[in-house]
Amino acid sequence: MTVKKYEGSAGGWGALLSTTKHLVKSENVSRNIRNLLKTNQDKGFDCPGCAWGESEEKSRFRFCENGAKAVNWEATSRRVTPEFFQQHPVSWLTQQSDYFLEYQGRLSHPVQYNRETDCYEAVSWQQAFMLIAKHLNTLEHPNQAEFYTSGRASNEAAFLYQLFVRKFGSNNFPDCSNMCHEASGIGLKQAIGVGKGTVTLEDFEHADAIFVFGQNPGTNHPRMLDTLRQASRRGAAIVTFNTLKERGLERFTNPQSPKEMLTDGSTQISQCYFTPKLGGDMAVVRGMVKALFVIDNAELDAGRSSLFDQTFIAEHTQGGAEYLKAVEATPWNEITEQAGLSQSEIEQAAAIYRQSKRVIITWAMGITQHKHSVKTIQEIANLQLLFGQLGRQGAGLCPVRGHSNVQGDRTMGIDEKPSAAFIESISSAFDFQAPLASGHNTVEAIKAMLSGESKVFIGLGGNFAAATPDTSLTQRALSSCSLTVNIATKLNRTHLVPGQDSLILPCLGRTDVDMQASGAQSITVEDSFSMVHASAGVVESDIGEMRSEPAIIAGIAEATLGKQPIDWSWVIEDYSRIRDLIAKAIPGFTGMNRKIKQPGGFYLGNSAAERQWQTASKKAEFIQHDLPVHLLPANLRELSNDPVFVLQTMRSHDQYNTTIYGFEDRYRGISGERKVLFVNEDDIAALGMENNQLVDIESLWPDGVERKVFGFKLVAYDIPAGNIAAYFPETNPLVAIDGKGDLSDTPISKAIPVVLSTAVLKSNKIDIVSA
Numbered sequence: 137m138t139v140k141k142y143e144g145s146a147g148g149w150g151a152l153l154s155t156t157k158h159l160v161k162s163e164n165v166s167r168n169i170r171n172l173l174k175t176n177q178d179k180g181f182d183c184p185g186c187a188w189g190e191s192e193e194k195s196r197f198r199f200c201e202n203g204a205k206a207v208n209w210e211a212t213s214r215r216v217t218p219e220f221f222q223q224h225p226v227s228w229l230t231q232q233s234d235y236f237l238e239y240q241g242r243l244s245h246p247v248q249y250n251r252e253t254d255c256y257e258a259v260s261w262q263q264a265f266m267l268i269a270k271h272l273n274t275l276e277h278p279n280q281a282e283f284y285t286s287g288r289a290s291n292e293a294a295f296l297y298q299l300f301v302r303k304f305g306s307n308n309f310p311d312c313s314n315m316c317h318e319a320s321g322i323g324l325k326q327a328i329g330v331g332k333g334t335v336t337l338e339d340f341e342h343a344d345a346i347f348v349f350g351q352n353p354g355t356n357h358p359r360m361l362d363t364l365r366q367a368s369r370r371g372a373a374i375v376t377f378n379t380l381k382e383r384g385l386e387r388f389t390n391p392q393s394p395k396e397m398l399t400d401g402s403t404q405i406s407q408c409y410f411t412p413k414l415g416g417d418m419a420v421v422r423g424m425v426k427a428l429f430v431i432d433n434a435e436l437d438a439g440r441s442s443l444f445d446q447t448f449i450a451e452h453t454q455g456g457a458e459y460l461k462a463v464e465a466t467p468w469n470e471i472t473e474q475a476g477l478s479q480s481e482i483e484q485a486a487a488i489y490r491q492s493k494r495v496i497i498t499w500a501m502g503i504t505q506h507k508h509s510v511k512t513i514q515e516i517a518n519l520q521l522l523f524g525q526l527g528r529q530g531a532g533l534c535p536v537r538g539h540s541n542v543q544g545d546r547t548m549g550i551d552e553k554p555s556a557a558f559i560e561s562i563s564s565a566f567d568f569q570a571p572l573a574s575g576h577n578t579v580e581a582i583k584a585m586l587s588g589e590s591k592v593f594i595g596l597g598g599n600f601a602a603a604t605p606d607t608s609l610t611q612r613a614l615s616s617c618s619l620t621v622n623i624a625t626k627l628n629r630t631h632l633v634p635g636q637d638s639l640i641l642p643c644l645g646r647t648d649v650d651m652q653a654s655g656a657q658s659i660t661v662e663d664s665f666s667m668v669h670a671s672a673g674v675v676e677s678d679i680g681e682m683r684s685e686p687a688i689i690a691g692i693a694e695a696t697l698g699k700q701p702i703d704w705s706w707v708i709e710d711y712s713r714i715r716d717l718i719a720k721a722i723p724g725f726t727g728m729n730r731k732i733k734q735p736g737g738f739y740l741g742n743s744a745a746e747r748q749w750q751t752a753s754k755k756a757e758f759i760q761h762d763l764p765v766h767l768l769p770a771n772l773r774e775l776s777n778d779p780v781f782v783l784q785t786m787r788s789h790d791q792y793n794t795t796i797y798g799f800e801d802r803y804r805g806i807s808g809e810r811k812v813l814f815v816n817e818d819d820i821a822a823l824g825m826e827n828n829q830l831v832d833i834e835s836l837w838p839d840g841v842e843r844k845v846f847g848f849k850l851v852a853y854d855i856p857a858g859n860i861a862a863y864f865p866e867t868n869p870l871v872a873i874d875g876k877g878d879l880s881d882t883p884i885s886k887a888i889p890v891v892l893s894t895a896v897l898k899s900n901k902i903d904i905v906s907a
């Protein structure tokens with residue numbers, strides 16, 4: 137392993153070289169280059185990398201380095217066949233790293249686990265569907281099954297899936313969003329009546345300032361960097377709040393700009409870069425509002441007009457006065473202590489905000505994976521409401537979504553707490569009573585499987601065993617099921633935790649040609665900006681027995697329910713038939729088949745952006761919360777006499793969630809290792825430890841369970857004292873199942889209380905990644 141400070145800008149030659157390296161490694165160079173050229177083009181496929189939108193601008197290249205990795209690794213010619221499984225029993229595969237599992241290539245045949253041989257063995261699709269139907273139809277209650285979804289599923293697949301599950305009788309839809317932007321959905325729905333972002337990509341061209349909270353676009357949304365670069369170049373102020381100095385937010389060289397590439401130039405991204413403590417962002421925003429309120433009072437005293445948009449506040453909002461009273465009552469020392477920033481730093485940020493007529497605020501996992509995430513998001517909304525930054529061009533709220541269709545899946549009804557209106561709409565469109573009672577989210581699903589209440593797990597994509605909290609408990613939950621089913625492109629950890637019966641069903645990915653009775657099909661997705669557009673795969677390769685996700689869901693549904701409430705096989709012949717059903721049942725999708733023919737697709741609209749408030753009061757709500765009493769609650773601090781650190785678990789530059797592409801975290805200067813722990817230099821000294829030494833990490837939770845991971849290398853890093861950072865999923869065993877966000881139930885993956893000790897040479901039972 138090497139640690140070497142990265143001095144360059146983000147992007148640039150490093151990104152280009154890495155793209156080329158991954159092209160070569162995936163053994164299909166020319167075909168893959170052809171694929172890249174089709175990424176995010178009107179007639180190509182939607183990049184499975186992230187949910188950032190596409191500009192209208194005609195450019196030949198619409199992929200980024202990390203999108204290229206996602207495309208290449210999906211389009212590999214390697215195959216995991218029944219022969220592979222015959223040679224490799226599950227107990228042997230369990231010992232292999234996630235990198236190894238991913239590298240074996242695409243799953244090619246449906247397989248069923250045989251307990252006697254400990255191997256997966258080939259089954260026919262029909263046998264697989266019948267086995268699932270048998271398990272589902274013998275449950276005492278439909279709520280004894282869990283139907284997980286990861287955010288790559290298309291609108292068509294997600295729609296059929298939810299229709300099947302609701303007709304079956306359940307709302308048990310745990311999904312990746314429960315671990316991701318759940319808090320954004322809940323927080324915004326209460327505040328502005330819609331749980332989605334209010335801006336479009338075009339708004340970024342008009343913003344005077346963009347505030348970026350808790351997000352690492354250089355790695356996770358590289359195409360966003362180009363948007364930020366353009367904004368910066370035309371003079372918009374970009375202000376970043378991130379616990380770490382992420383290079384992509386400092387400066388960026390656009391690999392698609394010949395001039396920058398040839399002159400070694402780069403664009404400064406953030407005008408100001410603040411490094412608050414983990415979880416300190418609510419205090420930051422509270423401080424900004426406090427600073428602005430003081431100026432507002434002074435302006436009014438001097439007989440000048442208010443800083444705030446008083447017309448907007450009066451006409452469109454309620455609760456503003458109470459909120460400002462609470463802001464006034466919050467003392468500066470509480471704010472600065474919690475934010476980890478000085479009053480003057482916060483005032484500096486407030487000054488930029490004040491000078492900017494049009495402000496966009498973006499955020500991702502650094503905001504959503506805390507105990508007080510919903511509160512923080514509502515604090516951000518409060519700030520924007522004071523200045524009327526909703527329904528104004530170049531302004532608004534922008535939660536930057538993760539998986540490429542996670543937002544679309546929710547729109548299609550992958551929602552364990554569907555609204556009464558949604559249920560009414562499905563019920564009347566398909567002439568049956570869909571269930572009204574809430575189903576299980578991810579944490580509830582794990583608990584239900586663990587207690588034996590739920591007996592069947594079906595995963596539409598994703599890697600449940602690795603992505604969820606409390607790894608050993610989750611694995612116990614899965615293995616105590618009577619049936620586990622995984623619909624997947626690649627082999628992963630979850631497939632190695634079979635229930636009594638277990639199936640792996642291989643599916644086509646975004647890049648593959650999807651051939652059905654009426655010809656090649658396209659599917660649709662929705663990006664972070666509520667744009668719905670079509671995507672059609674271009675890769676024609678040896679697909680073995682793979683089937684499309686819609687076809688697999690239809691097969692399961694038909695075996696379980698017969699032709700109810702629709703003729704499942706008939707709609708699969710031509711996906712425009714599925715879209716006609718979507719148009720019939722989901723608001724905003726009338727004429728879907730026609731509208732997706734428009735270049736760039738169609739905009740679903742956003743009521744808050746039109747200043748229509750779908751809240752109980754029909755106004756936008758200022759929602760007031762007190763700051764957390766302490767970022768590290770006393771009951772947790774008191775669990776150890778050793779210094780307690782707050783750990784954030786994040787992504788390296790070389791992974792896609794639980795998929796590990798390699799061992800480089802280029803911009804953080806790490807190479808050849810993933811078991812690293814980023815710690816402040818002074819903290820290392822205070823612990824009496826040394827840079828590069830190995831430590832064990834134990835998390836603290838008042839339930840008496842030992843949660844520990846072993847052998848992480850200390851890396852002295854520019855990070856606030858008391859805060860540390862490591863990669864997920866290696867650290868998921870540390871997240872206690874009950875360590876979750878208030879109101880959102882999202883695991884607190886960015887706020888895990890831990891203590892460190894010198895490593896005893898022991899390896900984890902579930903040491904899920906090694907080089």
Ligand SMILES: Nc1nc2c(c(=O)[nH]1)N[C@H]1C(S)=C(S)[C@@H](COP(=O)(O)OP(=O)(O)OC[C@H]3O[C@@H](n4cnc5c(=O)[nH]c(N)nc54)[C@H](O)[C@@H]3O)O[C@H]1N2
Nearest residue numbers: 202350351352356377379414415500501502538787792793
């Ligand atoms: N290449 C690639 N692209 C991806 C993914 C991937 O794994 N790989 N995953 C996709 C998915 S599902 C998602 S959700 C997104 C995730 O995108 P991100 O949210 O960017 O993902 P993380 O790596 O979790 O990064 C969290 C960032 O927030 C900062 N941070 C953490 N805690 C705090 C805090 O309390 N306050 C502040 N101000 N900052 C904080 C961290 O330092 C880090 O920069 O990316 C999507 N795109």
Ligand SMILES: Nc1nc2c(c(=O)[nH]1)N[C@H]1C(S)=C(S)[C@@H](COP(=O)(O)OP(=O)(O)OC[C@H]3O[C@@H](n4cnc5c(=O)[nH]c(N)nc54)[C@H](O)[C@@H]3O)O[C@H]1N2
Nearest residue numbers: 286312316597598599603623624626628785793794864885
């Ligand atoms: N500690 C910690 N835990 C976290 C996070 C964190 O920041 N820290 N982040 C959370 C977040 S934001 C998220 S979104 C979740 C992600 O949780 P998941 O979505 O469950 O996990 P992924 O790693 O994205 O899933 C990868 C698997 O999906 C399958 N796959 C890939 N493409 C397709 C496809 O087109 N169709 C199908 N059917 N399968 C496909 C492959 O088999 C692959 O192995 O993890 C969460 N967990």
Ligand SMILES: [Mo]
Nearest residue numbers: 316317538539
């Ligand atoms: Mo995510």
